[in-house]
Amino acid sequence: MTCPPDRVYEEIAYISYHFHWRLADVLDLEHAQRARFVREIARLNERINGESGEKGHDDRGW
Structure with a gap:
């Protein structure tokens, strides 16, 4: 099953905002x-x- 693109953007923004990680680092993570x-x-x-x-x-709801 593929994660919808909008959801991926939300996850990336949420993690980057809170942890101050670089985009490349967050993109390297698996969806799970x-x-x-x-x-x-x-x-x-x-x-x-x-x-x-x-x-x-x-x-x-996060």
């Missing part, structure tokens, strides 16, 4: 790896936002 990093970033954001009482800025 990118998806795992997306989940982990979302989990970290939820924990941080929960501790500070702020709402997250992400509307995609």
